[in-house]
Amino acid sequence: MRRFRLWGIYLWASPASICGLILALPLLVLGAKLQHFDGVLEICAPSCCAQWIRRFGAITFGHVVIARDAKQMVALRAHERVHVRQYARWGILFFPLYLASSCWQLLNGRRFYRDNCFEREAYGDAPSSRSKR
Numbered sequence: 158m159r160r161f162r163l164w165g166i167y168l169w170a171s172p173a174s175i176c177g178l179i180l181a182l183p184l185l186v187l188g189a190k191l192q193h194f195d196g197v198l199e200i201c202a203p204s205c206c207a208q209w210i211r212r213f214g215a216i217t218f219g220h221v222v223i224a225r226d227a228k229q230m231v232a233l234r235a236h237e238r239v240h241v242r243q244y245a246r247w248g249i250l251f252f253p254l255y256l257a258s259s260c261w262q263l264l265n266g267r268r269f270y271r272d273n274c275f276e277r278e279a280y281g282d283a284p285s286s287r288s289k290r
């Protein structure tokens with residue numbers, strides 16, 4: 158039964174994971190390092206691409222995490238795992254919900270990225286994440 162639930166979660170988040178794989182494909186062709194860690198596919202960009210993606214340390218799409226390099230992957234793993242759990246909860250709805258949250262923050266004079274409710278949870282700022290500690 159637990160295995161069924163686990164596969165259901167992977168299936169539910171798979172549209173986002175497929176987006177991540179498509180985005181990672183050029184990096185993989187150029188020599189990105191790929192590893193499976195704790196149920197998540199982690200892709201570290203090759204050094205030749207690190208400059209192109211220096212605006213972020215890592216980004217999550219479903220069960221695929223793309224990081225600028227191995228150092229960023231380790232440093233941001235806990236944060237990105239929160240996003241993996243958010244994808245598991247919301248599936249493909251995560252994309253519009255994330256965007257809606259960011260737009261809502263902007264409309265209310267707050268920061269697009271850092272005040273997004275999903276980022277606040279990932280950074281441990283949200284009330285729901287504090288109560289779980």
Ligand SMILES: [Zn+2]
Binds near residue numbers: 279
């Ligand atoms: Zn984040």
